[in-house]
Amino acid sequence: MNPFIKEICGLLEEPTGLKAGDIAAALTTPPDSAMGDFAFPCFPLAKVRKAPPAKIAAEIAAALKPTPLLTRIEARGPYLNFFVERTAWLREVLGTIFQEGDKYGASQEGKGKTIVFDYSAPNVAKEFRIFHLRTTVLGNALYNLYRMLGYRCVGINHLGDWGTQFGVVLAAFEEKGDEKKLAKDPIRYLTGLYVEYNRRMGDDGALKGRAREWLKKLEDGDAEARRLWRLFVDLSVEDFKRVYKRLGVRFDYYRGESFYFEKTDEVIREAEEKGIAEVSEGALVIKMRNDDLPPIIIRKSDGATTYVTRDMAAAKHRYEEFEFDRMLYVVGSEQKLHFEQLFEALERMGYEWAKRCLHIPYGIYLELQEVDGETRRVKAGTRGGFKVLLEEVLDEAADRAERIIDENYEEGFFEDKRRVAEAVGIGAIIFNDLKNTRIKDVVFDWDSMLSFRGETGPYLQYAHARICGILRKWGGDVRGEVDFALLDDPEEFEMSKLLARYPDVIRRAAETYEPSALAGYLLEIATAFNKYYTDLTRHRVADENAPDLSAARILMADCIRRVLASGLTAIGVRPLERM
RNA sequence: GCGCCCGUAGCUCAGUUGGACAGAGCGCGUGUUUCCUAAACACGAGGCCGCUGGUUCGAGCCCAGCCGGGCGUACCA
Structure with missing residues (x-):
């Protein structure tokens, strides 16, 4: 305190x-x-x-x-x-930040506790689309925040590499697949096959049947089904890793649904033994206590498992391996019912840790569509043909950033222009997805996503880069012991009050699972700094004619820089020294 | 039909867990570069906090009902 x-x-x-x-x-x-x-x-x-x-x-x-x-x-x-007393206050706040350095804002309150994060989870054999971005960056930010608070964090990418959709992909591949075409551009090719087959399947029982057969073959361990499946998974993961690298996101484990599939037999047996499963309309189900809620199906009438079964097996396995204090599922709000059902099923299985599982929902991506002559907002999804690929967006963002560099800076200002453009563009994309309360739905919109002005990632990066510029020109060391009484401008005092809030902001962002709280705070800091920075008549930071004053202001600037860098890193945006 | 979520400036959103006069960004209008990076800054216009009741000393925030939008609602994930 x-x-x-x-x-x-x-x-x-x-x-x-x-x-x-x-x-x-x-x-x-x-x-x-x-x-x-x-x-x-x-x-x-x-x-x-x-x-x-x-x-x-x-x-x-x-x-x-x-x-x-x-x-x-x-x-x-x-x-x-x-x-x-303002001088004492400044000494306290800036002194603490200077002393704690990169650890400012962090704590040990989570020491000895483990949190498992389930996030991203793209579908294998499908392209990485824009609507996978939210779970990915949200999960990543929450992971970082809890790590700052001292928790042991386990990030798991629960790949969608099993289930009915895989039956579809295999059936489609059997029908028209060509391994040579596959090798050329695997994911795009597979996605194309899937979308096309899926469309025809709508009113064709025979096609549906074939997809079911392939899923059954896969679950029964048929050699050809498994060979193709393995190939598709490997090609996809390779692709995903490229995207994750650009986003700066990492996972401790890539464990898809297939990993847990082999543990579903045990879950089904256990549910039967405990008498909580029953056969209904040919399927094995667990009913909910509230009759208004539909039961969950843990074995379909054709004998195949469902994602619920695999989720149950996954939860159990993760608890056995990590003994988590909390497990967070960062998944869209449209799956709320699924998680209610899942958690109740786990509870009824007698797992006392079921109450440690939490769904962290977020608003879904909507797209504008013409329906009956009027523009409506509808859920964006692969089946609806929503085609925007995440990498297209990332490329476009980096291109636009590079264009701005070309317009505003002399050739050679940057050692590696493209690298800066990439960081700025991707920073804009990531920040754009994290800046709002997570529950709000978002309408996909190129312009707002690719804006670099105002409340954006680049705005924060820019403030950071400007401070780095000052420190570079100043050249000397940043000293922690300065004459704090010289920081007598009201703006300097206000700045210190803002900086003092950082540890609380981190804790609150983590507790409420709202990286947006941190995003908003960082905007406040950057805005305050930009204002301060612009008014050169009142307070130039580095001024060789006033060495003591400069030393104090340099310390202040460095503290701002540290908080910006720390906060940006936490939400997954790269701080830049120049931009 | 039922369940859940959202509704604050023209647009996109904040609003510190019920407190001091409702704040930003975008867009629009007008300005600021011999200066530490103009991806910035300054000034201006713009509000029935969806509607109606209730609880409270006090409501944008809590409760009820309505209206509008979105999502979900047993063998997709």
């Missing part, structure tokens, strides 16, 4: 009769520094004391004297407002 809050708690314990922890929790921030730096709302006290909150605030304020850390204490309406 920072010494200023500790001091306030000490002052208030006696007059309020509250414990220090409760006081600290109740403290809020006034809307404007002119009103104070910390505020204690007296509303709750009003009930107990049967007096108006404003009166209580005034009484307490009258009895308190300023301290070396708190220069002014005053009542303002129902609030008791505290003003910090």
Whole structure:
């Protein structure tokens, strides 16, 4: 706890009769520094004391004297407002950041605890489409955030490499497949076969039957089915890894549904033994306690498993291997029902850890479509023919970034122009997907996704790069011991208040599974810095005529840079030294 | 039909867990580069916080009902 809050708690314990922890929790921030730096709302006290909150605030304020850390204490309406001694505050905040370095914002609160993250999970033999982006970048950001908090994190990519769709791919390949064409452009070729077969299958029982047969063959271990399947999986994963590399996303394990398929027999047997499974309409199902909810099917009438069965087996296996304290499924909101059912099934299997499993839903991608003459928003999906490939978007983003470089910078300003353009373009894409509350649906839109101005990833990268530019020109070392009294501009004080919030922001973003909270905070920092930076008449950071002042401002700039770099890295955007 | 989610400026969204006067970006209009990177900054216009009731000292936030949009609703994942 920072010494200023500790001091306030000490002052208030006696007059309020509250414990220090409760006081600290109740403290809020006034809307404007002119009103104070910390505020204690007296509303709750009003009930107990049967007096108006404003009166209580005034009484307490009258009895308190300023301290070396708190220069002014005053009542303002129902609030008791505290003003910090600004030089001491700056020393505390900037000193802490300087000392902790890259660890500022991190903590050890998750030490000894394990969280499993299930995210990304693209479908094998299908191209990596734009709507796979959200789960990928969200999962990655949450993974990073919890790692900062000291948790042991396990990232698993639950590849869609099994199930009915695979029956379709195999059936389609049997019908028209050509291994030579496959070798040329494997994923595009397979996707084409799948989409085409799937379309025809809609009203053709024979085609459906053949797809089912192939799935059954696969599940029964038929040699040819397995050979082709293995080939498709390998080719796909190779492709995915290229995309992940560009996005800067990594997984601890690639374990597809196939990995867990072999463990489904055991789950089915266990469910039967425990008497929670029953046969209904030829399928083996587990009914839900709430009759309004449909049951889950753990074995289809044709004997094949479903994704639920594999999810159950996966959860069980993961618990046995990692003994997780929490498992997070970063999956679209349209699968909410599935996870409710899955978690209830796990609970009824008697797994006490079922309550540690959590679905982290996010809004889906919608696309605009003409339906009956009017434009409607509909779910984007492969079956609907939504064709935007993630890599197309990444390429376009990098191209546009490169164009901006060509327009604005002299040839040779960058050692590796393309690398910078790639980082900027991809930073824009990633940030765009993380900046909003995750539950909101998003309508796919090239322009907003590829914008580099305003509330965007490049805006943050730019602020970071500018600070790096200042530090580069300054040349000297950043010193932690400076004359903090020289940082007497209100903007500098406000900046320090923003920086002080960082550890709370990290914790809150993790707790609420909302990287957007961190994204919004980083925008605040960058905006404040850009404003400060632009006003050269008032505060040039590096000024050879004022070495002491410069040293102090350089420290401030370096602290901003550190928080930006740390936060950007956490959400998966690459901080750049030049751009 | 039923369930869940969303509804705040022309558009896209924040809103610190119910508190001080509702904030940004985009777009539009007008300005700022002998300066530490103009991917930036300054100023301006723009609001029935979907509607109606309720709870509360206090509601954009909580409850109920309606309206609009989206998703889901047993052998796809």
